Amino acid sequence: MAEQPMSGQPPAGLSPAVRAAFERHLARADAEGALTQAVGLVAEGVGAESVLLDLIVPAQRAVGDKWATGRWTTAQEHAASHVSELCTAAVAAAAGRPHGPAPAGEVVVACVEGEWHTLPARILCEVLRLRGLHARFLGGDVRTAELVSDLHRSGPEVVALSCILPARLPQAYQGVAACHRAGIPVLAGGPGFGRTGRWADALGADGYVRDAPGAADLLMAQWPPHLRGAASVDTGSTEEYAWFLGRRPELVRRTAARFATPPGRESVPTADNAGYLLDCLAAGVFVDDPQVFTDCLSYFAEFFAARTVPPTVLTAVVATLAESMQGPRRFAAHLEAGQRSLSTSAGRAGHQPHPPPG
Numbered sequence: 001m002a003e004q005p006m007s008g009q010p011p012a013g014l015s016p017a018v019r020a021a022f023e024r025h026l027a028r029a030d031a032e033g034a035l036t037q038a039v040g041l042v043a044e045g046v047g048a049e050s051v052l053l054d055l056i057v058p059a060q061r062a063v064g065d066k067w068a069t070g071r072w073t074t075a076q077e078h079a080a081s082h083v084s085e086l087c088t089a090a091v092a093a094a095a096g097r098p099h100g101p102a103p104a105g106e107v108v109v110a111c112v113e114g115e116w117h118t119l120p121a122r123i124l125c126e127v128l129r130l131r132g133l134h135a136r137f138l139g140g141d142v143r144t145a146e147l148v149s150d151l152h153r154s155g156p157e158v159v160a161l162s163c164i165l166p167a168r169l170p171q172a173y174q175g176v177a178a179c180h181r182a183g184i185p186v187l188a189g190g191p192g193f194g195r196t197g198r199w200a201d202a203l204g205a206d207g208y209v210r211d212a213p214g215a216a217d218l219l220m221a222q223w224p225p226h227l228r229g230a231a232s233v234d235t236g237s238t239e240e241y242a243w244f245l246g247r248r249p250e251l252v253r254r255t256a257a258r259f260a261t262p263p264g265r266e267s268v269p270t271a272d273n274a275g276y277l278l279d280c281l282a283a284g285v286f287v288d289d290p291q292v293f294t295d296c297l298s299y300f301a302e303f304f305a306a307r308t309v310p311p312t313v314l315t316a317v318v319a320t321l322a323e324s325m326q327g328p329r330r331f332a333a334h335l336e337a338g339q340r341s342l343s344t345s346a347g348r349a350g351h352q353p354h355p356p357p358g
């Protein structure tokens, strides 16, 4: 399944000054200022889709960078994200519904189970509505059973499934399989499916698109969508994943002990991080691709470096896991790949050329 071409154009009509002003509102968690600016742009005639995609999305990505690099606390990130959510709702409400005939039938937009990044899916839903589709947002962390019950009640033409964290790929698979059992195709999206959507393909999604405008273009051009995906998840993966689920609490406990930050360093939430790392490892085994785990280690390396946690903490965590998970073949192989990626990046860091004198 080839990725659909992106139609999200680079920010068009909004000047850097406008975007910087919005980022300042987010930095101060100034909801009133942000709402006045965002809704004011719509009132001035800037397209609501452009305000969502060229103002709110880049500002929210910048929020992510500031948090990931330790310049912002988690509380600052939460406050700014909340303001972005308020603005998304207000911009969509200010735009109203487009006129003209809409394709019959509904798109249900849902975040996979365990996925609390609601803003990307919410923006997708609003963009689909702005383009004239009937789209309905089910929210974050949509349990598979709840999704199934909604599908049987409402009978949509397609489910747009959002996965931001690769750690949630096994849950995404449950969602895709449940939709298929109900005869409903799935359009997958979000960075959790991999940069080119290859994990969406492995899970049997019927299409993958990287962003909201691409999804709107695709659905408008090929309505109604069809079932065509075929999952490549094999029994080896599902058996090892089941093995993992039985041991997860014990593994989180052991790994969390290793995550403990040395005295004098900024503390990091150990159990959450341990759980996330383990879930990424298991998700990689599920789709049989060690890159899920090695990408996750890169994320942690950056996260720790920004918080002056020594890289040896991560090496020790992976070594502890390798000792504790010697049985299942794929877990062992993915842990070995993780250890190799850590020593390669440590080697690169150790061979940085010295800056020229003076």
Ligand code: B12
Residues within 6 Å of the ligand: 057, 060, 061, 062, 063, 064, 065, 067, 068, 077, 078, 081, 085, 114, 115, 116, 117, 118, 119, 120, 121, 123, 124, 160, 161, 162, 163, 164, 165, 166, 187, 188, 189, 190, 191, 208, 209, 210, 211, 212, 213, 215, 272, 273, 276, 296, 299
């Ligand atoms: C805000 C935020 C949160 C908020 C979410 C608030 C909310 N209501 O949404 C909260 C605080 C809950 C959160 C929690 C966590 N987060 Co967070 N978060 C972010 C942040 C800063 C912004 C996300 C966002 O809104 N981006 C802007 C969106 C709108 O842009 P976009 O992705 O381009 O959107 C498009 C596509 O995604 C696409 N799309 C999305 N879904 C779909 C579906 C379909 C069908 C289609 C077609 C398209 C599509 O369309 C969108 C519009 O065009 C990102 C950083 C970042 N750079 O994104 C981290 C980030 C995603 N989080 C991260 C992490 C690790 C976590 C936690 C695990 C942290 C922890 N240890 O607890 C938890 C996990 C919570 C959970 N279980 O879900 C990491 C993920 C790293 C990784 N790759 O593994 C990131 C990348 C931060 C980082 N650099 O470290 N987070």
